[in-house]
Amino acid sequence: MKRIEELYQPVERPIKIVQFGEGNFLRAFVDYMTDVANASGVFNGNIAVVKPIPFGSLERFQKQKNLYTVSLRGRKNGEAYVENRVITSISRCVDCYEDFASFLELARLDSLEFVVSNTTEAGIAYDPSDRFDMAPQSSYPGKLTRFLYERFHAFSGSAEKGLVILPVELIENNGGKLKECVLQYAAQWELKPEFKDWLQNSCVFCSTLVDRIVTGYPKGEAEQICEKLGYQDELLDTAEPFGLWVIEGPKDISERLPFPKAGLPVVFTENQKPYRERKVRILNGAHTATVLAGYLMGRNIVRECMHDPLIRKFMEQVVLEEIVPTVKLPHEEAVAFAQSVFERFDNPFVDHALLSISLNSVSKWKARILPTFKDQYRAAGKPPNLLTFSFAALMAFYQSDEWKEHALIGRRNGESYEIHDDESVLNFFRCNSRKPVNEFVRAFASETSFWGENLTEYNRFEEMVCGYLSDILEKGMAKAMEHVLSSEG
Numbered sequence: 001m002k003r004i005e006e007l008y009q010p011v012e013r014p015i016k017i018v019q020f021g022e023g024n025f026l027r028a029f030v031d032y033m034t035d036v037a038n039a040s041g042v043f044n045g046n047i048a049v050v051k052p053i054p055f056g057s058l059e060r061f062q063k064q065k066n067l068y069t070v071s072l073r074g075r076k077n078g079e080a081y082v083e084n085r086v087i088t089s090i091s092r093c094v095d096c097y098e099d100f101a102s103f104l105e106l107a108r109l110d111s112l113e114f115v116v117s118n119t120t121e122a123g124i125a126y127d128p129s130d131r132f133d134m135a136p137q138s139s140y141p142g143k144l145t146r147f148l149y150e151r152f153h154a155f156s157g158s159a160e161k162g163l164v165i166l167p168v169e170l171i172e173n174n175g176g177k178l179k180e181c182v183l184q185y186a187a188q189w190e191l192k193p194e195f196k197d198w199l200q201n202s203c204v205f206c207s208t209l210v211d212r213i214v215t216g217y218p219k220g221e222a223e224q225i226c227e228k229l230g231y232q233d234e235l236l237d238t239a240e241p242f243g244l245w246v247i248e249g250p251k252d253i254s255e256r257l258p259f260p261k262a263g264l265p266v267v268f269t270e271n272q273k274p275y276r277e278r279k280v281r282i283l284n285g286a287h288t289a290t291v292l293a294g295y296l297m298g299r300n301i302v303r304e305c306m307h308d309p310l311i312r313k314f315m316e317q318v319v320l321e322e323i324v325p326t327v328k329l330p331h332e333e334a335v336a337f338a339q340s341v342f343e344r345f346d347n348p349f350v351d352h353a354l355l356s357i358s359l360n361s362v363s364k365w366k367a368r369i370l371p372t373f374k375d376q377y378r379a380a381g382k383p384p385n386l387l388t389f390s391f392a393a394l395m396a397f398y399q400s401d402e403w404k405e406h407a408l409i410g411r412r413n414g415e416s417y418e419i420h421d422d423e424s425v426l427n428f429f430r431c432n433s434r435k436p437v438n439e440f441v442r443a444f445a446s447e448t449s450f451w452g453e454n455l456t457e458y459n460r461f462e463e464m465v466c467g468y469l470s471d472i473l474e475k476g477m478a479k480a481m482e483h484v485l486s487s488e489g
Helices: 024-028 030-040 059-063 100-107 140-154 174-188 193-202 222-229 273-296 302-307 309-326 331-345 361-380 385-398 423-432 437-445 461-475 477-488
Strands: 015-020 046-051 068-076 079-087 090-095 114-117 164-167 207-211 214-216 237-239 244-248 266-269 407-412 415-419
Touching: 015 030, 015 100, 015 140, 024 030, 024 068, 024 214, 024 237, 030 046, 030 079, 046 100, 059 090, 068 331, 090 100, 100 140, 114 140, 140 174, 140 193, 164 174, 164 207, 174 193, 174 207, 207 273, 244 273, 273 302, 273 309, 273 331, 273 361, 273 385, 273 477, 302 309, 302 331, 309 331, 309 361, 309 385, 309 477, 361 385, 385 407, 385 437, 385 461, 385 477, 407 423, 423 437, 437 461, 461 477
Parallel strands: 015 046, 015 114, 046 090, 068 237, 114 164, 244 266
Antiparallel strands: 068 079, 207 244, 214 237, 407 415
């Protein structure tokens, strides 16, 4: 079988984007979108990729002339959907640890307009040990500061040569936090005041929100997929069809990055908070409210939950009736997003394990469910039934005093499963799981170190959780879920 670089050729375009990170997500998201925009004629620009960490290799990129395939697989409008696209939007790949001079050379490109990054959530952090004369600096913000100073110097501080910075790391206010770090380095390294002015006035640090499940190189299926494609591709990257890139900035950059004109799911806004809230409350909240109960009902992956009529009914009701009304976006928009989430959860190509979603469920319930719970409580004057049931399901899933190698051991139909969370959470359940239900519930709901408040102060919450948990323990999760849904109806 031929290789991808024997059948396809790179396409030369001006380099407009420098990208810190060569991982699966950026390649199936930003690089894919750039390729579509190029092909649609709304954008004429390529990407230079910078490997921002010392380990790893760019050998596969060099071997394949920076060409690779993105395979989007999932459901669209209820039907199975597969799209295979050869990506030609990467022009160069640079290892800044092996070739620092080429890294700085990118900063001097006249065509450059954007910097994109995905250096993990820990990547946007200030490291006081970074120095200006290091080649390179250890932190991503340190590298970026050095890069921007090189550009400032090369173009004599021209306001027109400022860059738009688009971090996609999954932290809130990622653009603001990255800018803080860069300004800290500018001060620490005692760089010219004019440079600090240029950073403030000529560069735009945007906060962004991204959403796409990227499953990366499909080890078990790669040979079969390549057989269908008709060529070998060692950089094959798989992802779901759904995508969303919300870009918030102080300046309107939509004309410089006109991706929506190519039909791409990019939203420019002055406030991304409602979109972040929508994702956390609906998508993440649907997971947290449902999967622990689903697991105790014998399901192992998300798709199985979607095919179980009882679990699906529970998920749809908790999302559409209790979560969606609290989202601060137009109702139709929130409902449409919820429907897209249900479709994504039913992806026939992704086996998303419920146990992997179960990690750290206590802090997830606080972040993803509690704000919705509080909004519903304020509106109705009583706890929402299904979200309260999810709290009882969490307790049932975690209820164990059996310990093994940094995990609690739960039991499902006689089989064991591991419960992973912070040590304080696991210790709580280890010490309290054998207590009578009412004592167990009171202890958990009133543990302010978990919730930031005492949940027993919400009228009837403690009583309702006790009733739901007793139902689960006495009748089983399925019967308890049927009961709460029938009381809803």
